[in-house]
Amino acid sequence: MRSSQVNRRQPGLLSIFILLSFALLGLCSHQNHHHQHIHRALANSRQHVSQPQVARADTSPPAGFAIAAVDDDPYTCGPGKPCSNGACCGASGNCGYGPVYCGSGCSSNCDATAECGQFAKVPGTTCPLNACCSEFGFCGTTTDFCKPGCQSNCILEPKPPGGSPTGASMDRVIGYYESWSYRSKCNQKSPTDLPLKELTHLNYAFAFVDPNTYELTTMDKETTEDLWQLTVDTKKHNINLKVFVAVGGWTFSDNGTVTQPLLGEIARSQANRQKFAAGVVRFLNKYGFDGLDIDWEYPGAPDRGGKPDDTANFVLLMKSLREAFDASPRMLGLTFTIPSSFWYLRWFDMPGLLKYADWTNLMSYDLHGSWDSSNPIGSIAQAHTNLTEIDLATQLLWRVGVKPEQVTLGYGFYGRSFELADPECTAPGCAFKGGAKEGPCSKTSGVLMYYEIQAILKQLPNLKPVFDKKAAVKYLTFDNNQWVSYDDAETFKIKKEWANNKGIGGSMIWAVDTDDDKFSAMSGLLGRSVSHVDTKTVVALKQTSENVASSLQGENGQGCKALTNLACRPVAELSCGTGETMIGWDRDGCKSDKQGKPICCPGDKAPKKCTWRGSGNDGGVWGDCNGQCHAGESRVLSSRWGGGPEKDRESDPYVCARGKKVFCCEAGDYKNVVSGCRWTPCLGPNSCDPNTEIEVASKKGSCPMSAVPKYCCPRNTALHDCKWRGTSPDCVDANCLMKDGDKEVNEVQVDKQSGGDSWNLCSWDREKALCCQVSKPLPKPLTCPMTTCEFEPSACLDDASRPLENPAPEESGGHDELRKLEERGGGRPFSWIPKSLVPIRMRSLRYVERPRLWEVAQQEPRPSGAPDRWFGRHSERCENTQLESRPIEEGEDHTMPEGIQVEHAVPLVTHPRFAAVAHWGRHWAPSGPQTQRYPQSTAMTRTPAMSEDFWRNVWNAADALPAGLPRVTPDSADLRRPADRIWEALGANQHIAPFTFLEAVFNGHKGRLEMFNRPQAPAVLRTHLNNAVNGNNMTAVNAMLAPLRETRGLFQYLRDDTVMTIMDNTASSIRTQLQIIERNRVDAAGLTAHWDEFYGHYYAQVSMFARDWAAEHINTIRTRYNANPLATDHDEVLKVLKDIEDDVKNWKYGFED
Template identity: 50%
Template sequence: MRSLLRGPKELTSARLSLLGLLFVVIISFSLRGRQDTSTTPVQRRAVRRDAGGALAPSPAVSISSNSSSSSSLLRRQDYSCDASRPCSNGACCGGGGFCGYGPTYCGAGCVSNCDAVAECGQYASPAGKTCPLNTCCSEFGFCGTTTDFCTGNCQSNCVLHPPPPAGSPKNKALNRVIGYYESWSYRSSCNKKAPSDMPLSELTHLYYAFAFIEPVTFKLTTMDAQTPEELFKLTVDTKRYNPGLKVYIAIGGWTHNDPGPYQTVFSDAASTEANRQKFADNVLKFVNLWGFDGIDIDWEYPGADDRGGTPADTENFVLLMKTLRQTFNASPRKLGITFTIPSSFWYLRWFDMPGLLKYADWANLMSYDLHGTWDANNPIGAIAQGHTNLTEIKLAAELLWRVNVKPEQVAIGFGFYGRSFELASSSCTTPGCAFKGGAKPGPCSKTSGVLMYYEIQAILDQVPGLTPVHDEDAAVKYIVWDNTQWVSYDDADTFDAKVAWANAIGFGGSLIWAVDTDDDKFSAMSGLMGHEVAHVDLAQRATVESQISIARSLQGENGQDCVVLKDQACKAASDLRCFNGETLVGWDRDGCSNDQEGKPICCPSSTAPRKCMWRGSGGDCNGQCHPGEATIALSSWGGKGAGFDGESGTGQCNRGAKALCCEAGDWKNIVGACRWTGCGDDCDGSKETEVSSVGDCSLLRSRGRKRTNCCKVSKAPPKSLTCDHNSCFFNPAACVVGEDEYGNRPTKRDTMLWADLEERGNRDFKWLTNPSALLIASRALGYPDPAGYMRRLRQNLAGLARRWFDMRSRACGDPSLRQTDFPNLDTAPAGGQVEHVVPLAFVLGRFPAVANHGRHWRPVPRSSRNPVPDGPPTRTPAINEAFWRDVWRNPNALPESFGPIRQPDQYVNEQIGSNSNPTAFTMLRDAVNGQKGRFEVFNSPMEIRRFERTVDRGVGGNETAVEEWLDTLRETVAAFQYLNDPLVVTVQDDSVARVYQALQRIEQVIPAAEGLSAHWNEAYPHYFRQVSEFTRTYMADRIRYVRNAYASDGSPFREYVLAEIKRIEDQIPNMKYAFED
């Protein structure tokens, strides 16, 4: 277990008053709870910083706690000086022996530091300088936020309590719930938590904490050698149990900037344009390799000299975020960027919040760890105070309002742990009482001064007579046990108060440090969310998913695509109706005031389930469907009456939920004996049915990962039609070398298969310019054939994928594509083709045409007689025809520094793969590759008239014809499974980014090329969104034709065909590129 402990962050504000020659300094230290790199938690050192730099002609300084329940305290600090004892904060020591700025202190009679300048105002440098974060500049040149700074003769930004900027929607604080997962908890000896142990159903985002940045290379790596790399994948795998979950990688953390090899890495990575791009490229490769959905930059802290920062960090951090955003935007996949911020002025002042939020999605405010044992070494003194305090959180948020950060741009932080003290006396136990150190270590956290939430709950359970004290103004609770042991913490009451305030202000979300420190009952999470939170039963969820897959393959009547129409107004249950083509299977009261009113539950009529009823009763409900039933919906209310049955009425559950359960066709025949298989293993065909195999075996090596993919059935499902061939058998021309010269159709060299060629390429991709209709022909670079690919594998060339993508199932309705080991490295597998993940036809033909014409392609097949884009105009201005005529194919257009390839079109081609860059390729089954090549240029996987003729022959009893058209459909689905495999996504994203960077380099040396990279960023996602839409439409239209053709009985294959096309149809919504939302 690693420590949550940190050093204090700042002196929030200083107060200056001339009355009575007293200085009043209000000091608030905020602390970020994160990790420590040691196996055993270690107290972080205290760090003192004086934000106000307050000076006074009197040694008396009054310090008051910000907690409403803390007593007012007096602490003396010497602000006098002389020639041998300069001012402690570097101010001028005046002749009168006191510290200050301006002529009175720095002029005649000054005895030390006489060149000092004020923080702000008339005596600052430059004169009139304002304060960081637009805080108030006092009459005497100090920055702060209290009345002594912001009233009277305040010099600038004189607003005492700025309101939050208007416009943020209210009641959204729990719409985004971010849980940080401490990676070191995975190897804890006493409280081991895996990512799958987290409250996955409640989180919208799961953040893995942390990845470190390697010095010099700026590559991401684990925090230490003890953290296994596979934990990255295990964390991303949690999306299997909550499809809406986004998983981010948090980079940095407190200990990243501890003294040592990593301390200056953030500063170094941000310091130059080259370093920023290097870091961004490495981050993109990392998130795509493991499948993360975004990053959280946790730099603690830029600019702060005690944390290894430099003054240049403020500007450079913004430039780093800009580079990250541009690099992510150049990738087809939508990736998120967030960053963490402290609640303390001392560290927050180094953040250019408006600048950073131009490129980040939101900021995560660490509004916890405001106090701890480190206070003993700071002006506030050794007094016990809550580590979280709503009053101080409100003041911290005002620092953001001062720079016009909207509440919706910020997630507020909650801590699932407490700060603990050993009090100096058992007779004084309230906030503000003295402490002499940290409380006794917890049995598992083993760190004095901090207790995890599960340890606090154990104390409450095991120590008799404990009565928590609720500080309602500060919105925190504390307990005292063993006379002097004291800890503050949050629970349902205090979470509720903080959430209510956050909702009223308009915060855009919540973050939790850390979800793995909750107890096994999820007490903290339940308190935060306002309802009981339960574990996700992973085995049950996996089994249910498997059973659903089988049930769909058996009869397709299991409630898929059913919807509760919650947006409709409450109506009498007897009056509820569904849209045309849908069937009403039940209703849900859903909070309607009348117990016989509700919302309809509608299912597609073609697959609507039968015999539905709500299960679950009593206060806890706990609705569970019976064997042979499918769960259609869950609700706290349910709907009994108007012809629909239920085990209870429509009263609301106190806890848990009711389940709408419907008979699931032949699902009742499932025994429920699902098993886990290794990567690439098959089910026992005589006893088991195979379910989806997509997911866990997608990396270059399996790492021993398993997945559910086989379940026994007591009654065998209807036998699938067998497809013993693929489309290459029925149409050999479909599998010949690539596209024609316009990227539209296969060539007619039927005997020249891809597998027969060693030197690939030497194909021209042609298009016509605007306005002169000049013919531009770019010749593709050569690239390896399968034999050449295998030869490079035998040479152990780094970066080559060592598995290939094959369709192994012969079930006509099964489009499953798998990564498969090469049988041996001596011979290429039969039917394997080396494949450009990013198609040549787009890079050399379609893209340059868009950039020249300033128009996108429409999603229709292109005739070789008119290869011209005529779709909507581009945002980026068109690039003049002269560039394409004189420069694009000029073999010496680029300077020698570009290397051996100095011709722009070939230099771009090199980025997506060639003989000299073979790592951009994969090997794919020929039939699937053929379908991919066709739909990528808006050609039908099978020409429509041929498809319809083939279907018609199948209706008449020709089984071979049925196999032929089914092959077309399942191979097309398989192509999109391939395109969404994490390995392929990584190769694709890397290639797309390399092209973007190549175009930028070309722009830097050829002025006429300006706009190339902007066109690429615009054209690539626009084009391939159209590709996926075109293909989905083709599939839906062809399946509709098949259904109509088999509408009447009589065909010998009708039952089987309708079952197979349903299995394929279920996959159509997933036929998208990874970058599409």
């Protein structure tokens, strides 16, 4: 690399000309707010055409200017060359509108009408966004459009509307959080890793919309719903933080996607708008989000699937959302994002939208990028956050009366990058060839994250970034021809000063998770040092509960105490004593809803997911509260005031004049308590099964024809003394009790309904509560501390063990010896049976030994492809090992964990198994090797079978391929043996990317399943089952359940993002090698087609085999335990089986979804 140097060819006037041309074109290029999903490259930008020129001589660009080819010149035309801007081609060869151009002598587009003015389709039409209409009928905002002759809205530089306070641009600081950052392979960020104290708002990006229901859903299958709650929970560390969910994004509106038309469909009818709004409110209240940000990219724009009616319909959608939000008990925020380009912004009715929105977020970044190559502006490098262009973009808002305080200005914590056409020309305006090299973590050409830019500057301290103070941006040239523009503390400062002077109302960051680990970008934006919030505790003031005012009890929360005699304190300063956990707070006379008194519980009994329920402003009698817990909750506290935690708050800040709010906590074992219970249907059999069930309650008023459903539970249910609480008509006492007089009852709420056990229904839309006592403590979770390796050591051989070529019979112990687990160093022998029945033998390449790979993984910097984590058990619970990945620290010398092995994510056995399928033209059946020596499925391949001669005499021949073919990896040898190319792709000494570290027991089960062998043989299971049932032997219980819980953990491993990526890359590499072999061997025809058929089919068979085995294994154990109800831990074992059984459906490879 070499550092930046002074350009030998300064563009000079070029920069000014570019800016002028930019303005003439009326564009701020294509936005990709939220470079979604690894920053997808943007589509071509749409520009607003310039107006024609009478004389062309003085408008030629300077030498070397690459704004557009002559053939794309929008000003001139002629025979066979119509005007590219759609105007009439006049007799003079110039483009324009009206009689001069469209009348006599016009050669093309002669019925064209102007965008605005006297020659528009409707004469007198004005421009979108109140832009100037030039004398020639074109819309724009620069001198050429607004000079004398301009027909309407002829203000050159509109001033912002008055009334907005200055110096307020940091009063609102919004950070967008990229949800995919949570599963990133590097620079992974959890919501709690963000600078939470510095933000006023955190926007989760993105939720998508279900096409069938219009309900909010995750953006892809890799994103789990748990991340919504994790994001909302950040409010524990900043009680003033508001968390919004952003819906949409660039990918959501991509052409050809099922999601692109959804916002338009929803906005198009009142029924859809109301349905969507109601669903949004349910979603926000379910997870505790404080508002919605709509990122529609873009309504109305034809190149993004927009329709002409989107503009008006978007306003109606915002109106419906605002009405639904205002009707919600909580105060919910509503915002929307806008682009800075004229082309896209023209479709937004800003005054209409801002009638209902709290503010709008301006995407004042991505003004330029590699997509400029297809624009008239051409392939010239320019900064993507130029302040001059941002100023022009905001003028579009001032033109339609938007106040600066209604605008949040966007800041990018990333840079746009180019590969320069000439390394000697490095200033803005120099030509580029394309996007720069992808970053090591962002993995996308044309973009570098802030942390990647800082890493470059740190690694190459001699680089000299160029500071363009006028544009308030920096740019950097590195690695000879790589160019990136970006912001830092100095440029942020200039932009902030500009924003403060204009009266901008806030700042928005895309994206807060792309900062470095020192929060350098955030510190630079704020102008002060930012440190990570302490997320280990949310309290700062130590208190004790010795002088409590009241003692509270609740299911799973006995001993909870409300410290109501303490002074009011800010919520962030509340805490409980040693050994206690704060589960919420009661405002209890405090003047502010940001103050309270803590509610503390013993740490081992503290309930979770607590919420205040009940409103002091319910729309009926003002101040009449009727707080009720939901099914599955226990009432811990009642209060006229209510309180927090805010994240689950259903209550409002109003104080009750009559009645009380209730503080409800989820009963941790509620699902187990009501397991097997059911309400009988309104129609059909309306009684409990006398052989297996008992009736514990009934309810009236919920069914037509006076039917009375019964609540039926298993005969051994823990529920008893079930009562409907609540006295008609007011039902203000409809809550379960902790005490009934002097008797502790600790009731748990099972259901609620207006009638309960009476035909006298509650008024005011209230409901009675079905409350039951629990007669016996629920069993503790069953633990299985031992693994299969300890019961059957041969299943997990140590690293010195050698594999056998052929598996042992499954019935002899259930563990084939083929695998003997992935840490062999030397090549491993394999064989398979062709049609001649004479085995074909092959040997894998040598691959890295475990201690050496561990050593490499700890190097700093870590070599490319080396594992950065290892996988092992987290839990001893019998139903779930909760397999987890643990990081391998760079630059440190940690002892390698015991019991881990080097694992091929795509196993070596794939190679001979594939060869056999390609030769036989038949797939493998899902049965073990002892019954299937060669493929015996009835499923035939579509691709013709390949000859035995090829596999025996060509595939393993040392020089079957010519020298000099592309190497498998840059470090690979020149492999001429076809088989060796596949072994290398699967993982070898020179190719370590396919390897992971996996605990031996999971690796063993993986190897058995991949050969269609059971993780535990039926004979072995019978032995353990007999000992468990007849001998009351917990070790035997552990032994028979271990393969189930471990196989569950195995599929958690196989569905891990890191592992799935490794498998995908390995399968792709194998396919590439097969293509190379096919191109260089005539007799190899069909190899790639066979692979395309084999890979997905084979491993789908493997997962199906695992699911079928699990069903068989579970059924065998359950049948025996049902016949022996006195067996030790009978109920616990059946519960474990049910938990695992419910999860078996998820035992699939990622590509099967």
